[in-house]
Amino acid sequence: MVAALGASLFAAMVVWSAEVEAVATVPDARAVSEAAFRKIATVLRDPRCMNCHTVTDFPRQGDDRHRHIMNVLRGGDNHGVPGERCGTCHQSANQVNGVPGAPKWGLAPLSMGWEGLDDHQLADAIKDPSRNGRRTLAQIQDHMAHDILVSWAWNPGGGRKSPQISQAELGRLVQEWIDTGALSPDKR
Ligand code: HEC
Numbered sequence: 001m002v003a004a005l006g007a008s009l010f011a012a013m014v015v016w017s018a019e020v021e022a023v024a025t026v027p028d029a030r031a032v033s034e035a036a037f038r039k040i041a042t043v044l045r046d047p048r049c050m051n052c053h054t055v056t057d058f059p060r061q062g063d064d065r066h067r068h069i070m071n072v073l074r075g076g077d078n079h080g081v082p083g084e085r086c087g088t089c090h091q092s093a094n095q096v097n098g099v100p101g102a103p104k105w106g107l108a109p110l111s112m113g114w115e116g117l118d119d120h121q122l123a124d125a126i127k128d129p130s131r132n133g134r135r136t137l138a139q140i141q142d143h144m145a146h147d148i149l150v151s152w153a154w155n156p157g158g159g160r161k162s163p164q165i166s167q168a169e170l171g172r173l174v175q176e177w178i179d180t181g182a183l184s185p186d187k188r
């Protein structure tokens, strides 16, 4: 009898403490969303991405993000000017001579230029259909996780460095960001 009482009391205590624990560990969605985006932003600011996501009329190169050699220009369709098209030098794969390559190599349109944006502004830009190529959040996640030019950043050739986190982790973080409300982090 005493043992049975003790057991049920114990069971009640376990349930109670599990509930307290559950409440204590329910993450604050806003904090999770903002933290996820701050990590995503470190990838968006990586030179491998930013050299194509410029707000200038030319691409950039290297980790110091200097202006592209040979006066290469954006051109009307983001693929260079007549006589100096991106595809003339950039093939569909990296070349042994160090020229990077992937299919459809070209600059991101100016509406997708991210230079100079803080984390809040970056998140706003990525979410905005009028700037992101009319993509839904699901399409943004798919693009970050699978697009061929995004993937190139993890296989950049020529001794170039890749972003600090893997593309799989980027895809996971973008999904987490969306699932927690796709919030734009507060300005700091
Ligand atoms: C070789 C140039 C190039 C590189 C490198 C590149 N991008 Fe892009 N990116 C583009 C182009 C071009 C588009 C537009 C494609 C379209 O709309 O069809 C684009 C579009 C996007 C978009 C969708 C539009 C938007 O603004 O939300 C995202 C997200 C994106 N890129 C992320 C990245 C990330 C992350 C990296 C680096 C890991 C990267 N890109 C590297 C050229 C590039």
Ligand code: HEC
Pocket (backbone or CB within 6 Å): 047, 048, 051, 052, 059, 060, 061, 062, 063, 068, 070, 072, 073, 074, 075, 078, 079, 080, 081, 084, 085, 086, 087, 088, 089, 090, 098, 099, 100, 105, 106, 107, 158, 160
């Ligand atoms: C005349 C040849 C040529 C043309 C045309 C050309 N590129 Fe390049 N590009 C190169 C070479 C060579 C490199 C590698 C330079 C190096 O790493 O020293 C390069 C490197 C780059 C890089 C640097 C990648 C990184 O992260 O360091 C980007 C981005 C780039 N080009 C984009 C473009 C775009 C966009 C166009 C068209 C608007 C274009 N290029 C047109 C020859 C060219």
